[in-house]
Amino acid sequence: MNNLIFAEQNARIIPLEDKIFGISRLAKERAKEKGHEAVINASLGSLLDDDGHLVILSSVVNAVKSLAAVDYADYAPIGGTPEFKKAIQSAAFRAFHPNSHTEVIATPGGTGALRNTISNYSKLGDTVLTTDWHWAPYNTIAQEIGRKIETFTLFDEAGKFNVASLDQKVKALAQTQERLILLLNTPAHNPTGHTMTPEEWDLTLHSVKEVAAAGKKVTILVDAAYIDFAGDAAESRQFLPKLDDLPESILVVVAYSLSKTFTLYGMRCGAAIAMTKSKAIADEFKRVCEFSSRGSWSNCTRPAMTVLANVYADPVLLAQVDREREVYRNMLRSRGRAFEDAARQAGLPIVPYDAGFFASIPCATADVVSEKLQKDDIFLVPFAKGLRVTVAAISEEKCKAIPEKVLQAMQ
Numbered sequence: 323m324n325n326l327i328f329a330e331q332n333a334r335i336i337p338l339e340d341k342i343f344g345i346s347r348l349a350k351e352r353a354k355e356k357g358h359e360a361v362i363n364a365s366l367g368s369l370l371d372d373d374g375h376l377v378i379l380s381s382v383v384n385a386v387k388s389l390a391a392v393d394y395a396d397y398a399p400i401g402g403t404p405e406f407k408k409a410i411q412s413a414a415f416r417a418f419h420p421n422s423h424t425e426v427i428a429t430p431g432g433t434g435a436l437r438n439t440i441s442n443y444s445k446l447g448d449t450v451l452t453t454d455w456h457w458a459p460y461n462t463i464a465q466e467i468g469r470k471i472e473t474f475t476l477f478d479e480a481g482k483f484n485v486a487s488l489d490q491k492v493k494a495l496a497q498t499q500e501r502l503i504l505l506l507n508t509p510a511h512n513p514t515g516h517t518m519t520p521e522e523w524d525l526t527l528h529s530v531k532e533v534a535a536a537g538k539k540v541t542i543l544v545d546a547a548y549i550d551f552a553g554d555a556a557e558s559r560q561f562l563p564k565l566d567d568l569p570e571s572i573l574v575v576v577a578y579s580l581s582k583t584f585t586l587y588g589m590r591c592g593a594a595i596a597m598t599k600s601k602a603i604a605d606e607f608k609r610v611c612e613f614s615s616r617g618s619w620s621n622c623t624r625p626a627m628t629v630l631a632n633v634y635a636d637p638v639l640l641a642q643v644d645r646e647r648e649v650y651r652n653m654l655r656s657r658g659r660a661f662e663d664a665a666r667q668a669g670l671p672i673v674p675y676d677a678g679f680f681a682s683i684p685c686a687t688a689d690v691v692s693e694k695l696q697k698d699d700i701f702l703v704p705f706a707k708g709l710r711v712t713v714a715a716i717s718e719e720k721c722k723a724i725p726e727k728v729l730q731a732m733q
């Protein structure tokens with residue numbers, strides 16, 4: 323598809339409008355016409371209250387308001403302030419203390435961490451492996467920097483983690499590339515809500531270790547954007563120790579984001595956190611990622627870094643933030659369960675759901691069904707394999723109403 327007049331295509335497929343933001347815009351226009359209550363806008367991945375307002379952690383807002391002028395005005399170091407680097411490891415890892423060498427690079431959201439990791443740990447033209455159900459911007463990021471995305475089938479026929487598909491794709495790519503990036507969005511995967519179990523991690527690591535032992539350089543890129551909405555802090559970080567004792571030929575990078583966890587979507591802050599057995603590889607991670615940052619967005623927003631550092635320097639404030647977030651995590655859990663129950667009652671098959679902002683419905687004609695639903699004032703995002711329901715954006719009542727309507731639209 324070459325639809326550009328003056329700009330250069332550079333092998334990218336560039337739609338007229340981002341699909342998710344496009345559907346959200348239509349939903350907002352409909353809500354203006356008919357009122358918020360009449361419309362189900364389960365499109366955009368932001369946590370909203372039952373009235374459709376963005377959930378904002380007031381404890382974080384207070385921390386933002388108490389910043390000094392210099393915190394807004396001054397540049398931050400390219401890799402992030404030292405206080406931020408320390409605080410973000412605490413935020414991402416909580417009670418887990420890695421034995422590995424770690425290094426942190428501040429990035430504009432989790433997105434920046436994904437971009438920097440892919441650009442530095444794959445070659446131009448390489449293929450990155452991820453799940454068939456995945457967040458569409460993975461394709462955008464890959465295309466933008468001359469990489470491709472290949473997928474394995476996340477669930478088998480019985481709805482179980484499809485390790486055979488993972489293993490086959492890992493090995494096939496290792497035949498044609500010197501290095502491999504395996505991109506896994508867990509816990510609370512977007513768009514299915516899946517959280518990889520400890521057993522699923524073991525099987526994945528087994529497969530990856532085989533190709534690493536055969537001489538390939540492997541990067542496991544964990545997109546942890548929803549880690550703080552998966553379960554309690556310890557539960558959702560159970561997998562981390564498994565990534566702490568890997569051979570030198572496997573680098574782990576955790577892409578962590580302040581967008582959802584601290585309701586700082588607009589501040590554009592996150593980090594890439596590397597874990598490796600080798601000090602030299604950790605040092606190199608810092609050097610190459612700082613170079614990439616300098617050549618793309620330069621440095622990141624200092625106010626967001628200072629807020630995070632201040633929250634982690636003050637146990638009382640941290641406890642407030644955690645308590646506040648827990649209330650919303652519980653709200654999210656109730657919405658997810660309400661959707662699951664209603665789907666079961668209606669006889670609508672859904673993709674196995676564990677936690678998080680999204681749930682999905684398998685559907686071979688997702689584009690058509692999504693358009694039909696819009697006529698009923700329901701706005702869901704069509705993916706290649708089905709429809710995504712953002713339970714984070716709608717009330718429990720609306721979660722309950724969706725399955726029956728989807729079944730009708732499918733028929």
Ligand code: PLP
Nearest residue numbers: 367431432433457512547579581
């Ligand atoms: N990864 C996934 C799967 C996401 O859904 C998002 C945000 O929607 C991100 C990463 C990163 O978001 P941000 O760049 O705002 O941190």
